[in-house]
Amino acid sequence: MYKLYAYQQADAKWAHERQATAATPAEIAKRYYDAHYSDWQVRPNTFLYEMQDGNELDDAPFVLLRTLLKTNPKATHTIIINKDSLKKAYKVLAFWELTADPRIKVVDRFTEAHMRTLLTAETVITNAMIFSDIFVKRGRQRFVNTWHGTPWKKMGYAMPGGVMGSWNVIRTLMMTDLLVMPNTYTAKIFNRDYRLAGLYQGKISTFGYPRNDVFFEKLSERQLTTLENAYRNGQPTILYAPTWAGDASSAGDATAELTKYLHTLVTLAQHFPTYTIRFKPHSYFTEAINADARFAPFLVDDAWGTNVLLAHTDILITDYSSLFFDFLVTGRPVLFYDTQIDYDTTRGKYFEVNELPGPFTQQLTELITHIEDIESIKAQYADQYAKFVTRFVHDDDGSAARRVTEVMSQMTSRNQHGQLVVNGEDFSDATFNLRDQIADLAATYDTSLAIYEAHLLDNWYGFQFFxxxxxxxxxxxxxxxxxxxxxxxxLNEAMQQGHRFLGNVTFAVALIPQDDFSSHQQALITTVNTVITVTNTERDAWLDHLGFTKIVTHANFVVWSHDENFDSTTLSPLFMAIQ
Incomplete structure (x- = not known):
């Protein structure tokens, strides 16, 4: 009894603290979005883009935009950008000579204009999670997710803390009509570690990565001159581009890591005066690094996309960043330098360092030696490099974006249909007793679990949860x-909430074994065709209100279904598992 009381106290405390965030721009935007969800029609031939939570104008979505300007000249395009990143976005548009294009509109993130466009754009394109948890794809909308690279770092359920770090990614992926993957290796990881296999029925493309088209793109003389003078400084260029080892969405206190980065850059500049040394930090570190004047000599202009820089880089130094996979297209050397001693513990990786297409070290002195002996390094790793090219970038030929847009032109909106969802709203409580049953159910059914424990995202509630x-x-x-x-x-609130947290998935069956009824269950029930539950007067009334028919009673459970002719014998394996 004490555990239940302690949980209720923690939940009440969380709710009280969370109320303070209800007036944030994101929460205000969500309320506007929900209030107008059915007010406007989806507009044909309109595209909306959001890259890296509105902080960037780069990556595959931007390459798709530039391609569509040529292949679909009548389309209109809205780019969603955080207010702090607007200046950078306009610099990017200027670099590509698109500032005056009337088909392109830049909109502040979380404004009413953003929400209106998000509700009415026919095609929504992103490279990550999108719009926090606001977006709920409408019936005629099409959703394209290009992700943001080939992973060496572990992802999804494979990384420590992966369940809570992946909830919104999985929700977003479930709404995706076209998932653009850089290669089959990445597609297999998504199927396994984001649990797409068994539920996701959208299309996955693996015929080249649009952002790598830049390596084959012919730039204008103005662009080339800018890069040669301002990026390369008339010399061969070394780009140091480390990633971030974390598993959430902010870098926190990065003082120690930034100190290591600066020491590396200064040391390289001292040892290699005939090279231009440049630095491309992970976006989570950008604000802290831009505020530190010591990094200024090494930073690059915001107007140049990452892969544009890679195309004009002679040697890449990175740790676990997916950038190195893209860089393989150039055939130039990549060196691996890790400052994260405990990286396997904090995040983990999919293959070992001895498999890499270049040398790996944690010693700066060894890194310097590798650069001094770069020609012998190239020869030494030639075979492994060739294997990586074949495995990861074989289909990158400069036309990937065109192939993807051709698929998009034939794409229709669709939602996923799952087999079984189990209600786990008491997941952190000792009364949650379905652990063994879920393992048994999963042997027969593709099984999902619906948790109503939002405070866990802040508190990671404790032993019972883990x-x-x-x-x-x-x-x-x-x-x-x-x-x-x-x-x-x-009813409308329940339907909206249900579609939001389940990513528009419709389930054949929901198992709700809890005695009490809740608004979480109200939302969950709107997404299913058949419900197996125990008798509760309020829940029974809600099921009746939604048009469910009571089919049969089995032991303590009652089967309700939208199909009054539903054959409950098809649920025999489920009843055997939960008895």
Whole structure:
């Protein structure tokens, strides 16, 4: 009894603290979005783009935009940018001579104009999670997700803390009509470690990565002159581009890491005066680095996209960044230098350092030696380099964006249909007793778990939560409902919330074994065709209100279905698992 009381106290505390965020731009935008969800029609031939949470105008979505300007000249394009990144976005447009193009519009993130466009754009394109948890794809909308590279770092459920770090990624992927993957290796990782296999029915493309078209693109004389003078400084160029080892969405206190970066840059500049040394930090570090004048001599102009820089780089130094896969297209050497001694513990990686297409070191003195002996390094790693090219960038030929846009032109909007979702709103409580049953259910059904424990995203509630995670993670995917309060919902509110937290997935069956009824269950039930639950007067009334018919009683459970002729014998394996 004490554990239950302690949990309720923690939940109440979380809700109280969370109320303070209800007036943030994102929450205000979500309320506007929900209030107008059905007010406007989707507009044909309109495209909306968001890259890296509105902080960038780069990567595959921007290459797709530039391609569509040529192949679909009547389309209009809206780019979503954070207010702090607007200046950078306009510099990017200027570099590509697109500032005056009337088909392109730049809109501040989380404004009413952003929400209106998000509701009405026919095609939404992103390279990451999108718009926090606001977006709920409408019926005629098409959603393209290009992600942001080939992973060496572990992802999804494969990384420590992966369940809670992946909830919004999985939600977003479930709404994706076209998932643009750089290669089959990455597609396999997504299927396995984001639990797409068994549920995702959209299209996955693996015929080249649009952002790598830049390596084959002919730049104007003005662009080439700018890069030669301002980036290369008339010399061969070494680009140091480390990634970030974390698993959430902010870098936190990065003082120690930035100190290592600066020491590396200064040392390289001292040892190699005939090279221009440049620095491309992970976007999570950008604000801190831009505020430190000591980094200024090494930084690059915001107007130049990452792969544009790589195309004009002679030697790449990185750690675990996906950039090195793209750089393989150039055939130039890549050196691996790691400042994260405990990286395997904090994030992990998919293959070992002895498999890499270049030398790996944690010693700056060794890195310097590798640069001094760069020609012998190229010869030494030629075979491994060739294997990586074949495995990861074989299909990059400069036409990937055109192939993707051709697929997009034939693409229709679709939602995913799952087999079984289990209600886990008491997931952190000792009363949650479905761990063994979920393992049994997963042997027969593709199984998902719906958690209403939003405070876990802040508190990671404790032993009981992790015990349940360890038991269920190998067998299921987990969806998280971020609902702020447990107040009763109207039908429209319940439908919107259900589609939001489950990524528009419709499930054949929901198992709700809890005695009590909740607004979380109100939302969950709107996304399913058949419900297996125990008798509760309020829940029964809600099921009846939604048009469900009571089909049969089995032991303590009642089967409700939208199909009054539903054959409950098809659920025999499920009843055997939960008895």
């Amino acid at each position: 015990q349940n995670i360890d038991a269920t993670m190998p067998n299921t995917r987990i969806f998280v409902n971020k609902q702020l309060s447990n107040l009763p919902l109207t």
